[in-house]
Amino acid sequence: xxxxxxxxxxxxxxxxxxxxxxxxxxxxxxxxxxxxxxxxxxxxxxxxxxxxxxxxxxxxxxxxxxxxxxxxxxxxxxxxxxxxxxxxxxxxxxxxxxxxxxxxxxxxxxxxxxxxxxxxxxxxxxxxxxxxxxxxxxxxxxxxxxxxxxxxxxxxxxxxxxxxxxxxxxxxxxxxxxxxxxxxxxxxxxxxxxxxxxxxxxxxxxxxxxxxxxxxxxxxxxxxxxxxxxxxxxxxxxxxxxxxxxxxxxxxxxxxxxxxxxxxxxxxxxxxxxxxxxxxxxxxxxxxxxxxxxxxxxxxxxxxxxxxxxxxxxxxxxxxxxxxxxxxxxxxxxxxxxxxxxxxxxxxxxxxxxxxxxxxxxxxxxxxxxxx
Ligand SMILES: [Zn+2]
Numbered sequence: 001x002x003x004x005x006x007x008x009x010x011x012x013x014x015x016x017x018x019x020x021x022x023x024x025x026x027x028x029x030x031x032x033x034x035x036x037x038x039x040x041x042x043x044x045x046x047x048x049x050x051x052x053x054x055x056x057x058x059x060x061x062x063x064x065x066x067x068x069x070x071x072x073x074x075x076x077x078x079x080x081x082x083x084x085x086x087x088x089x090x091x092x093x094x095x096x097x098x099x100x101x102x103x104x105x106x107x108x109x110x111x112x113x114x115x116x117x118x119x120x121x122x123x124x125x126x127x128x129x130x131x132x133x134x135x136x137x138x139x140x141x142x143x144x145x146x147x148x149x150x151x152x153x154x155x156x157x158x159x160x161x162x163x164x165x166x167x168x169x170x171x172x173x174x175x176x177x178x179x180x181x182x183x184x185x186x187x188x189x190x191x192x193x194x195x196x197x198x199x200x201x202x203x204x205x206x207x208x209x210x211x212x213x214x215x216x217x218x219x220x221x222x223x224x225x226x227x228x229x230x231x232x233x234x235x236x237x238x239x240x241x242x243x244x245x246x247x248x249x250x251x252x253x254x255x256x257x258x259x260x261x262x263x264x265x266x267x268x269x270x271x272x273x274x275x276x277x278x279x280x281x282x283x284x285x286x287x288x289x290x291x292x293x294x295x296x297x298x299x300x301x302x303x304x305x306x307x308x309x310x311x312x313x314x315x316x317x318x319x320x321x322x323x324x325x326x327x328x329x330x331x332x333x334x335x336x337x338x339x340x341x342x343x344x345x346x347x348x349x350x351x352x353x354x355x356x357x358x359x360x361x362x363x364x365x366x367x368x369x370x371x372x
Pocket of ligand 1: 087088089090091092136137138139140141
């Protein structure tokens, strides 16, 4: 410190140090009543405790007690055991492994489940679901997004983090759930190769019902082309069982020469289907195209003569007296949402485990040290 004009030296009579040493006993001067009042006033209006931006949301006494629960220890052990004590990120075996929460434990307690007592924590079985856990070594753990985020994030970050994540979950729950594709019909490969009448549309006469309403996308059949030199074609159709009205049919499905496989044709204009019984049907343009079927079921094959490519509507079937189940099925897009997974997965932004390598390379058990 240069001898600047206006600055006091450490031993100057007016320096702070000198003034405090002047007090004699204990080398301190007690606060005067006036300064105590001023100090008290200084705290007034300041955010204290929970109201302070530096308040650490998750680090309540309750939070610490939860980490001592047998449920918590069991959760840690189960995560480690499931992962065979191997870091799910770098596949390092043993060592300082951590059962890491994919969605932060404090976030689950405070925001998702709003747990207020130890008993509530014990009874909240979703809290102890090991799907939210992943085994990581210390190095990989330190690279996770929510690793000690309370420490790394500024108070301002924390102020924004929790409302934003809560908002993200809320938006996620509002999003329309993805629809799913499903099939109905006979999806097995029949044991019998069955020749079809040329210029006929044929159905087994057995009704199949979709699980949900939706729109018809395609029809698939297990077909063989016995011709070793030419491709041939088939068409597949779908009728309503009760009134034999045509729902839709595929355009030509090429069955390549000398092949046997599932062949799929799309149905134009994706007609609507409901939860009623349907008949599947097939037409071929050459006798070399054959279909697989099982000779089971107390039903009769029914067919109606027609010209290839013409789908009679409504169909007028004639029973043949032979029981068959053709390997034909329809694929549709259900209009209802897919059933919600139980429990629903957290939104991707909380989920840092999806891209991790799994399963671990070699199951092997190691001793480990539980983190406190
Ligand atoms: Zn690792």
